[in-house]
Amino acid sequence: MVLVAARNPLNIGAAARAMSNFGFHHLRVVNPYDAAFREARSAVGASELLTNAEEYKTVAEAVADCTVVVGTTAVRHRELQHPLRRLEYGARLIRKHLASSRVALLFGSEKFGLSNAALSHCHWLIRIPTCEENISMNLGQAVAICLYELVRDAKAVQTAEKVKSATAEELERITTTLLQAMRASGYLDRRPIADVEERMRRLVRRLNLPARDAVVWLGILRQILWKLRSGKIPKTEDPRSLRS
């Protein structure tokens, strides 16, 4: 990653932080505003990455050992001298190149972006698909988005920690206890339901209960049932006796 003429130490620091978040290691800075770079580098907790950043006087030197040089721009409709690709597509191309060669990704200054001179070193450009109404992004955020797009996994589908669902046996036990509680509370006397067992069974299945929640619900229902019954027939039934 190459930052050209960055002005703001916070942005240089933010760029370095995003690189570390997404596993990129080589930061080069071209002609940074001296004070900004010194400040960013000497900030408390400045990363190794920032301390090891290489400083260059010109873009040509900074990208000399790279096979592909990609610039970033917010501009969309200006007559550009370069092929301009949306990030989603450009990142795919960059990933391909990265497999076999070194790619430089250039970001310009906060205020003016990349100069025409800097752009002339680029093979092509990418743009982040921002709204017409506000195309100008914060430098640190733009860097973070580009790097994220480079590491994102289009096939990432499911949760890291998969939630274990309740078994049919647990759901059936909940259904039974729920029906007992409904009867004990007098609910079914006041509102008789046709095919009540089937309906409640389906109602419980629609909850899509995770295994660990099923245990909690069963405990709650049993306690309620115990209380309901003990109200009529005090203490003849202990909740523990309901445990199968």
Place this chain on the structure above:
Amino acid sequence: MVLVAARNPLNIGAAARAMSNFGFHHLRVVNPYDAAFREARSAVGASELLTNAEEYKTVAEAVADCTVVVGTTAVRHRELQHPLRRLEYGARLIRKHLASSRVALLFGSEKFGLSNAALSHCHWLIRIPTCEENISMNLGQAVAICLYELVRDAKAVQTAEKVKSATAEELERITTTLLQAMRASGYLDRRPIADVEERMRRLVRRLNLPARDAVVWLGILRQILWKLRSGKIPKTEDPRSLRS
């Protein structure tokens, strides 16, 4: 978008800027550090979005009218009470919900993330796929990446401004002029090449010249050819006479 207990006015401002970049309009803040929020809101050039941000005392109030509440977290392996999805996949689900209902996306404070109390209002969580070594992201950058993922177009394929390639006729004219220049310079006398015409034709095709570059190259070659010839037979041939 809901920011819970954000501390740093720069981050609140950065979150608002990313929202404006990607076309999101409703910012809600829960219990921000008062000074931070006032400072962000009154910053020079604070966006309308920030000025219109709604302030809430509790997460419950901030998400009351939303159908789906999604939290963000950096944590990966902790025993979470929620399904945890990678951003790539979670964003797809959010987009589906957004078609028919209101979704709240919650971000916690810079220092501690979302509290367990705030998390308990969430239906599920997303995490940005950062490296093991540094999972903690800057708040403004995390917001920007999440919003980018929500608007990114997986099918975005080609450049906005497609580069027009040179025609076969232009390439052939370049090949001819190049051959003439090679002969005139004596290159072919010193290094004879078998099948020189075919080889040069292929060499020129491999340049994949854009139409506008072909014109420039032809002009340069013609000028060189003119100079080469005028060296021997002064001024008998004018470069303009080479134009077909």
